[in-house]
Structure formats: structure tokens, C-alpha cells
Amino acid sequence: MPELPEVETVRRGLAPAMEGARVRKLHLGRPDLRFPFPEDFAELIEGKTIISLGRRAKYLLIELEDGLTIVSHLGMSGSFRVEAEADAEGSIPGVFHHPRSKDGKHDHVVFYLDKGEERICVIYNDPRRFGFMHLVERSKLDLYPAFAELGPEPTGNTLSADYLASRFDGKSQPLKSTLLDQKVIAGLGNIYVCEALWRAHLSPLRAAGTLVTKGGKPTAKLVYLTEKIRDVIADAIAAGGSSLRDHIQTDGTLGYFQHSFSVYDQEGQPCRTPGCRGTVERVVQAGRSTFYCAACQK
DNA sequence: CCGACTACCTGCCCGC
DNA sequence: TGCGGGCAGGTAGTCG
Numbered sequence: 001m002p003e004l005p006e007v008e009t010v011r012r013g014l015a016p017a018m019e020g021a022r023v024r025k026l027h028l029g030r031p032d033l034r035f036p037f038p039e040d041f042a043e044l045i046e047g048k049t050i051i052s053l054g055r056r057a058k059y060l061l062i063e064l065e066d067g068l069t070i071v072s073h074l075g076m077s078g079s080f081r082v083e084a085e086a087d088a089e090g091s092i093p094g095v096f097h098h099p100r101s102k103d104g105k106h107d108h109v110v111f112y113l114d115k116g117e118e119r120i121c122v123i124y125n126d127p128r129r130f131g132f133m134h135l136v137e138r139s140k141l142d143l144y145p146a147f148a149e150l151g152p153e154p155t156g157n158t159l160s161a162d163y164l165a166s167r168f169d170g171k172s173q174p175l176k177s178t179l180l181d182q183k184v185i186a187g188l189g190n191i192y193v194c195e196a197l198w199r200a201h202l203s204p205l206r207a208a209g210t211l212v213t214k215g216g217k218p219t220a221k222l223v224y225l226t227e228k229i230r231d232v233i234a235d236a237i238a239a240g241g242s243s244l245r246d247h248i249q250t251d252g253t254l255g256y257f258q259h260s261f262s263v264y265d266q267e268g269q270p271c272r273t274p275g276c277r278g279t280v281e282r283v284v285q286a287g288r289s290t291f292y293c294a295a296c297q298k
Numbered sequence: 299c300c301g302a303c304t305a306c307c308t309g310c311c312c313g314c
Numbered sequence: 315t316g317c318g319g320g321c322a323g324g325t326a327g328t329c330g
Contacts, residue, residue: 002323002324003323003324006323034306034307034324034325034326058323058324058325073324073325074323074324075306075307075323075324075325076307076308076322076323076324076325077307077308077309077322077323077324106308126307127307127308127309128306128307128308128309128322128324129306129307129308130306130307130324130325131324132325146325146326171300172301173300173301177301177302180324182324182325189323189324190322190323190324191323192323264323286301286302286303287302287303287304289321289322
């Protein structure tokens with residue numbers, strides 16, 4: 001499920017439960033997700049207090065007190081949830097009962113947390129196991145391979161049209177693939193690339209280089225696209241945040257922009273651009289679905 | 299170096 | 315009802 005706004009929503013949902021909590025036990029249901037867990041993963045985490053939760057691109061960062069950071073990626077199907085430790089009374093000391101949800105067979109990691117007098121479980125569930133967790137020294141985070149070449153976040157003021165022009169210049173690659181490239185912009189995925197291009201009235205098939213002037217400056221269309229990328233991400237985070245507000249549990253399925261996508265997964269639906277009479281179509285680019293309206297996205 | 303393609307894994311949905 | 319095929323929000327590795 002997770003693109004940047006969803007990971008940010010997860011971070012905000014987990015922060016109240018995890019920040020300031022001590023990891024009493026870390027349970028691993030299997031030796032690997034997409035990659036094997038690092039050696040001594042549980043041992044290095046147990047007993048440590050969680051300082052804060054951060055995020056970079058689609059990565060959740062769990063900062064521990066001793067300078068280690070758990071770098072967690074949710075892949076396609078990862079989610080976290082928070083539960084009260086079920087067996088506060090009937091438990092046998094030293095035996096950790098593993099709270100199970102309906103598809104508990106995919107609960108691969110459980111953080112047993114002590115927060116003041118409270119005992120809390122934070123459970124990572126991931127049916128497809130495309131997610132992964134690494135352990136990195138905070139001072140070396142910038143050297144973490146996935147972060148070393150990562151593009152700017154589309155939030156805040158880090159992303160500029162001038163920057164995108166420098167990355168688009170001379171590229172014949174389609175806009176869709178270019179925007180999916182995490183080295184160009186961090187955190188966009190298939191959904192929000194489609195949504196941003198629809199908002200900007202730009203075809204996903206158009207070559208990225210056509211949005212740059214001969215002098216290497218952004219065209220007006222690229223300036224507009226930059227704005228729409230920022231908007232769609234900000235709107236999605238706001239939607240995720242509001243859908244979370246009433247839920248104590250952090251359920252990864254929450255807040256996928258309320259499933260109110262304008263083009264993503266809307267094949268055959270009338271285009272929602274005011275005055276446009278087009279129909280949303282689906283094409284495949286680089287092996288992945290692209291949804292767009294050929295009538296108003298040029 | 300770039301871009302295209304594949305692999306990784308499970309679940310769900312659709313058509314037969 | 316069962317089965318096979320296609321599809322799914324991501325990344326990383328290989329190959330031309």
C-alpha cells in the first residue's frame with residue numbers, strides 16, 4: 001500500500017505508541033522478509049528505548065537511544081498495527097504471547113513495548129514480504145545505499161522546478177517513468193505519479209526533456225507540474241491524517257487518500273477534469289499500469 | 299551510463 | 315465450487 005503519504009500516515013499513527021517506549025522483546029516470526037534480518041537484529045534492539053519516529057521517502061525510521069536506526073520499508077503489502085498486550089493478567093512470566101489478527105500468519109515482527117505502566121504490541125504484517133528492515137548507525141544513514149542517491153522529498157520547499165529541469169534535461173524517457181525514479185524525486189509511487197500528471201494535464205507518455213527550455217530552464221508546464229506534485233502529496237497526507245484521527249490502531253489500509261483517486265484505477269470512467277469529455281484509459285509503461293486521460297493530458 | 303525487463307511473494311478477482 | 319490467469323501501492327539486480 002505505501003507511497004510517501006501512507007508511510008507518513010503510519011509514522012504519525014505509530015509515534016504516540018512507540019516514542020519514549022522501551023523495547024522489552026522483539027519477536028521475529030521468520031528469519032527474513034525480502035532480505036534476511038541483520039545478524040543479532042533482535043538482540044541489538046531489545047532493551048533500547050525508542051527516541052523518535054522519522055521518515056525518509058517511503059522509509060520509516062525508528063530511532064533508538066544508542067545511535068542505531070531501524071530502517072523499515074513496507075514494500076507493497078506491509079502494514080503496522082498497535083494492540084494492547086492481550087495477556088496482561090494471565091501471562092506466564094517470560095513467555096510472550098503473540099496477539100494474532102485474522103491473518104496473523106503474516107505477522108512477521110512484533111515489538112513488545114513498555115511505555116510507563118502500559119504494555120503495548122506493535123505488529124508488522126506483510127503477506128508478500130516485499131518489505132524489509134535494516135539496522136543502520138544514525139551517523140551513517142546518508143551512506144545507506146538506498147539513501148545515498150535519493151532525490152529530494154516532494155514536501156516542504158526542497159523540490160523546485162529548477163531542480164526538476166536539471167534532471168529532466170535531455171531525457172527522452174517518459175514522464176511517468178522519470179517521476180517514479182526515486183533518484184529524481186523521493187517518495188512518489190504509481191498512484192501519485194498518475195494523479196500528479198492528471199492534475200498537471202500532462203501526458204505520462206511525453207518525454208521528460210520536453211519540459212525543459214533550450215537554456216535548461218523549466219517550462220511553464222514544468223513549473224505547474226512541480227506545484228501539482230507538491231499539492232497531491234500534501235492533500236494525500238492531510239487525508240491520511242484525518243482518517244487516522246479517530247483510530248487508535250495504525251492500520252496500513254487507512255487513508256489511501258480515501259480511495260478517491262481521480263485517474264488511478266479509474267479505467268473507463270469519465271475524466272473528472274472540468275469541461276473534459278475524455279475517458280480514463282489504462283496503458284502499460286515499464287511493466288506497470290498507467291492511468292490517464294488522453295483528451296486533456298498532453 | 300541508461301533504460302528495459304525480471305524476480306521476489308501472496309492474495310484476490312474474474313472468467314470459464 | 316474449483317482452477318487458471320492476470321493483476322496489485324516497490325525495489326533491486328541483470329542484461330543489452
